[in-house]
Amino acid sequence: MIIKGLTEIVGEKYVAAQEFVRLTYTNDFSVSPPKVPVAVVKPGSTEEIIKIMQFANEHKIPVSPRGGGSAQEGGCLAVDGGIVLETLRLNKILKIDEENGYVTVEAGVTFGRLMAELEKRGWKIGIAPSGALAGTVGAHLSRPGVGWGNIRYVTQGDQVLSVRAVLPDGTIVDTGTRSNPGAEPFFRYALGPDLTGLFIGAEGIYGIVTEATLRIYPNPEKVYIERFKVAELDTALKIFRDIAVQDLVTFISAPLIKEKDLFFDVNIQGFSGEVDGRAEKVRSIINSYPGVESLGSEAPQSFWPNRWYHTGEEFLEGIAGVVNFFLPHSELGAGLRTMRQLIEKHGIKNYVQQLFPGPTGAEVVALLFHYPKDQEEYQKIHRAIEEMMPKALQLGGAPYSKGRQWAPYLEEQMRETGYWSLGKAIKKLVDPNNIMNPGVIGF
Numbered sequence: 005m006i007i008k009g010l011t012e013i014v015g016e017k018y019v020a021a022q023e024f025v026r027l028t029y030t031n032d033f034s035v036s037p038p039k040v041p042v043a044v045v046k047p048g049s050t051e052e053i054i055k056i057m058q059f060a061n062e063h064k065i066p067v068s069p070r071g072g073g074s075a076q077e078g079g080c081l082a083v084d085g086g087i088v089l090e091t092l093r094l095n096k097i098l099k100i101d102e103e104n105g106y107v108t109v110e111a112g113v114t115f116g117r118l119m120a121e122l123e124k125r126g127w128k129i130g131i132a133p134s135g136a137l138a139g140t141v142g143a144h145l146s147r148p149g150v151g152w153g154n155i156r157y158v159t160q161g162d163q164v165l166s167v168r169a170v171l172p173d174g175t176i177v178d179t180g181t182r183s184n185p186g187a188e189p190f191f192r193y194a195l196g197p198d199l200t201g202l203f204i205g206a207e208g209i210y211g212i213v214t215e216a217t218l219r220i221y222p223n224p225e226k227v228y229i230e231r232f233k234v235a236e237l238d239t240a241l242k243i244f245r246d247i248a249v250q251d252l253v254t255f256i257s258a259p260l261i262k263e264k265d266l267f268f269d270v271n272i273q274g275f276s277g278e279v280d281g282r283a284e285k286v287r288s289i290i291n292s293y294p295g296v297e298s299l300g301s302e303a304p305q306s307f308w309p310n311r312w313y314h315t316g317e318e319f320l321e322g323i324a325g326v327v328n329f330f331l332p333h334s335e336l337g338a339g340l341r342t343m344r345q346l347i348e349k350h351g352i353k354n355y356v357q358q359l360f361p362g363p364t365g366a367e368v369v370a371l372l373f374h375y376p377k378d379q380e381e382y383q384k385i386h387r388a389i390e391e392m393m394p395k396a397l398q399l400g401g402a403p404y405s406k407g408r409q410w411a412p413y414l415e416e417q418m419r420e421t422g423y424w425s426l427g428k429a430i431k432k433l434v435d436p437n438n439i440m441n442p443g444v445i446g447f
């Protein structure tokens with residue numbers, strides 16, 4: 005019945021019902037227990053998504069939206085008896101508005117494609133995930149993701165001016181100024197409460213984002229990158245805070261956090277004179293601390309043009325269990341050390357800790373590696389994650405991407421709050437049959 009109904013909406017070619025295809029949709033980039041969807045539907049337009057949602061709502065079929073499936077928290081996995089709705093055919097760049105400084109795209113456009121198109125015209129977006137060749141705009145803002153740019157531009161959510169979303173009953177919602185019929189999506193906070201925010205961070209539980217408008221910026225005249233080595237973690241954390249709160253760089257990347265001898269890159273983009281001035285100020289801050297050495301610009305600068313192709317090289321060691329969350333600058337030392345103690349307590353063979361500072365805190369990342377066939381290590385990683393996620397929340401941490409992995413711990417930590425009851429009440433209102441990505445976040 006499900007396959008017949010979906011085929012009538014999108015055509016046979018765009019409903020995957022064969023087992024060998026469905027098996028390729030059983031996971032994202034996470035180590036969640038795999039789930040086989042009943043079918044994978046690949047709509048090509050908002051109109052088709054409306055019909056799919058009306059059909060699913062009528063028959064109470066759970067729907068899990070999926071872009072590139074490159075997130076790590078199991079958010080796009082099917083639930084029992086449910087379907088996966090893949091957005092990759094919604095791949096049009098609808099309007100690059102150079103006069104007003106924004107771009108409107110369909111949700112399934114990948115960052116790789118969007119950035120290539122913008123660059124040809126001398127523009128860029130603020131935030132892109134390093135997994136840009138697979139990651140889609142609709143998914144990234146739905147987490148909301150971070151990426152290379154997150155001191156100056158914060159998160160993808162901060163870049164969004166408007167979304168078009170389809171609710172579980174098929175209603176279309178345009179947000180920001182676009183909610184006024186015929187108006188352009190040029191301003192987010194207008195005409196009423198910020199309903200764009202309802203879809204940012206929601207990972208599809210309130211509806212499917214089908215279009216989005218993001219701000220664009222001129223391509224930088226100059227990109228300056230310098231790599232530093234620091235003797236002590238606590239010194240590095242002070243440097244990150246000083247640079248970030250003074251808004252001096254586009255981003256800092258610290259992909260190998262250790263207690264001693266760690267490395268980080270500062271990346272400064274902008275007009276030539278501006279970049280030189282910022283670099284000088286950054287160097288004077290860094291040089292005011294002991295035990296810091298500049299490793300120069302050559303290595304990071306030569307990586308820069310190939311960054312989208314070389315990203316993820318750390319995953320060559322195997323598939324990663326991932327625990328990512330934000331902490332304020334003041335709590336980073338304690339947070340990193342607590343996570344490391346838990347990882348070591350479980351005897352994880354191979355892991356890295358990373359740090360990606362934003363303006364008011366940083367993303368704390370732990371990647372726990374294992375080979376798919378190493379079942380013993382897989383179980384260890386699961387047990388470690390079961391301790392790390394609740395601990396992160398108790399420390400005041402905030403996961404930006406929740407998926408299904410964080411849901412039980414979020415509920416445990418938050419269920420008595422007004423935030424949780426309002427989130428649940430909105431869910432009940434827009435999705436009374438609970439068909440829209442059920443189990444994600446935990447509302």
Ligand SMILES: Cc1cc2nc3c(=O)[nH]c(=O)nc-3n(C[C@H](O)[C@H](O)[C@H](O)COP(=O)(O)OP(=O)(O)OC[C@H]3O[C@@H](n4cnc5c(N)ncnc54)[C@H](O)[C@@H]3O)c2cc1C
Nearest residue numbers: 071072073074075079134135139140142149150208213316
């Ligand atoms: C090597 C590598 C590097 C990465 N680097 C980064 C990084 O720097 N920053 C970062 O933030 N992430 C990063 N990621 C994670 C991920 O690639 C990005 O967040 C990416 O944007 C997710 O897009 P996706 O289309 O693959 O999402 P998916 O995995 O398909 O979906 C993610 C979530 O969004 C929901 N969703 C998908 N589409 C929609 C929609 N249209 N409407 C509503 N909900 C939707 C899904 O149900 C799911 O819950 C990285 C991943 C890899 C593998």
